[in-house]
Amino acid sequence: MKSYSTIMIFLIVGSLALSSCSDPKDPPLGVSSSVSVHPAAWIQKSSSEFHGAALESSNYDAASCQQCHGNNYDGGLVDVSCYTCHSNFPHPAGWTGLGDASHSKYIQANNYDFRSCKSCHGEDYSAVKVDNSCRTCHTNEAGPEACNTCHGVFAAADELGNAVPPAGLNNETDPSDPAIGAHQPHIAFFGSAEAACQECHIVPATMTDIGHIDGDGQAEAVFNGPLGSTVSENGARQPSQTGAYSGQTLTCENTYCHGNWGLLKSSSSNDFIYAADKIEGNNASPNWTDPNAAACGTCHDLPPKGHTPFGVQACSNCHSSVIDRAGNIIDASKHVNGKINVFGQEVPMF
Ligand code: HEC
Ligand code: HEC
Ligand code: HEC
Ligand code: HEC
């Protein structure tokens, strides 16, 4: 009976207070419009009566608010939800899990802006006002700002090779998904994450670098790394200025690697090999999610346009450091390296 009458009192107080709030000109009979269970300056930040200050002094333990504002803080007996004014405090049930109510999903929905957490969890996320440190779970030196918090392998060291999809931002793992696409084959080709990423991205040094998380939800791919910037046709072809990826068509255009290059007979010391004014690649538009997009012959014909024709078994006569008589690439470091490899020599495309 005791708890029942307690609830009744709260209900009455609550409804009086609420009706006084919703229509101050018309308070319930016999009740002053200023009746409240809370101090007058309860929502004034500068006041010592401020509810935030009251909670701070109790280490942000909001359990005492539950009896009126509800077990989930979303209204309760008094129908005043904390979430009308706060988007995530007190933390909802499931906040530490993996489901829709998780802090991870909340942060994602907030365009990955989690600066607000610092006010309680500390500037370096290691517990300041509250005893709960983000670093209990986010154990890398950068805490939740580690590169692999949001993409790549979550439970791994904070290295570039662990920050690459899979997994994608939404935990995608399938190469048919653009978030994953041909990342892994490219890293295998370049031999290291450091060499690979810079060819297609401006790699942020920290999470907060300008241009990194820019709110459009689309990762930017640009092709101005050391290899992607290879210039040919005596300076006339600069693929890094036109290379582009489209998140709509999922294709890459005008990249050096996939054939945006040309050599001019007029400036070649090997002009005998030319069948036209120019030897050039196919300037292909490979689809990022098509595993066959870089088959032999897609980036350049065999041999390329404008080159005197030969059968594939003949290429090795002159390009012996790159290819064998069966037409296999025998040294990947000399093929798609921005250099002409012929007659045992290596010279720039320029
Ligand atoms: C005894 C019931 C009760 C308890 C316990 C309670 N509240 Fe309230 N709260 C109310 C009622 C009723 C209102 C409606 C407006 C009013 O009376 O100020 C309210 C309103 C509020 C408001 C909105 C005030 C405004 O002017 O819009 C805040 C903020 C608030 N409560 C915070 C808290 C916090 C934080 C706690 C726990 C430390 C807490 N309340 C505990 C009953 C309670
Ligand atoms: C009518 C709006 C309103 C409601 C309802 C409300 N708050 Fe607040 N609360 C505020 C405002 C405004 C601040 C100050 C925010 C700021 O620092 O910019 C604040 C601050 C706080 C802080 C301090 C945060 C910090 O960084 O130190 C805590 C804790 C808090 N509220 C808890 C609660 C709880 C628990 C409830 C529900 C029981 C609640 N609030 C309901 C408006 C509200
Ligand atoms: C107003 C203070 C406050 C703010 C702001 C705040 N937290 Fe918390 N956080 C707490 C308190 C207090 C706890 C202790 C448990 C609880 O009340 O849920 C906690 C606990 C947690 C936990 C569980 C820790 C554990 O060891 O189980 C996680 C995860 C968390 N917070 C994440 C966040 C994130 C992410 C943000 C920003 C989006 C954030 N918090 C903002 C006060 C805050
Ligand atoms: C109880 C362990 C735990 C605590 C404490 C914790 N996190 Fe997390 N956090 C995780 C897990 C697990 C994931 C990965 C969830 C997933 O893969 O969906 C995660 C994911 C994240 C993400 C990635 C979001 C995304 O969409 O990719 C961010 C950012 C983050 N947490 C920030 C924080 C901050 C800030 C704090 C402290 C205020 C914190 N976390 C405290 C366990 C925790």
Ligand code: HEC
């Ligand atoms: C809090 C989550 C989060 C963290 C931590 C994070 N990223 Fe990202 N990253 C994203 C999001 C979201 C995108 C998609 C960007 C967009 O919307 O433009 C992205 C995109 C990228 C891209 C693609 C290029 C681009 O800018 O769009 C690279 C490369 C990248 N991140 C590397 C890193 C590195 C390196 C770190 C660590 C220094 C890091 N990320 C830390 C969320 C994160």
Ligand code: HEC
């Ligand atoms: C051959 C070019 C290429 C290379 C090399 C490459 N990326 Fe990407 N990356 C892309 C493309 C294209 C996308 C955009 C896919 C899309 O449409 O969402 C992308 C997307 C991303 C995303 C966002 C994924 C998501 O979930 O939306 C991240 C993060 C990323 N790359 C990081 C890296 C890192 C880290 C490396 C180096 C280890 C790397 N990438 C190497 C082309 C590349």
Ligand code: HEC
């Ligand atoms: C008789 C010698 C010879 C044969 C055989 C030959 N090439 Fe070439 N190739 C050259 C020379 C010389 C150049 C360089 C032209 C220049 O320096 O202007 C060249 C240039 C190229 C280029 C363009 C630039 C670069 O990176 O080297 C490609 C691609 C190429 N050859 C592919 C092939 C393929 C594929 C075959 C076999 C189907 C083949 N070549 C057979 C002599 C040959």
Ligand code: HEC
């Ligand atoms: C991803 C695009 C791509 C694919 C696929 C590709 N190539 Fe190339 N290839 C190039 C580029 C770019 C060059 C220009 C020179 C350089 O950067 O090494 C080249 C040059 C060559 C050369 C001239 C020697 C040299 O490297 O300078 C030969 C021979 C050659 N390719 C044969 C082949 C054969 C055979 C295949 C299939 C097994 C093949 N290529 C597939 C992009 C490609």
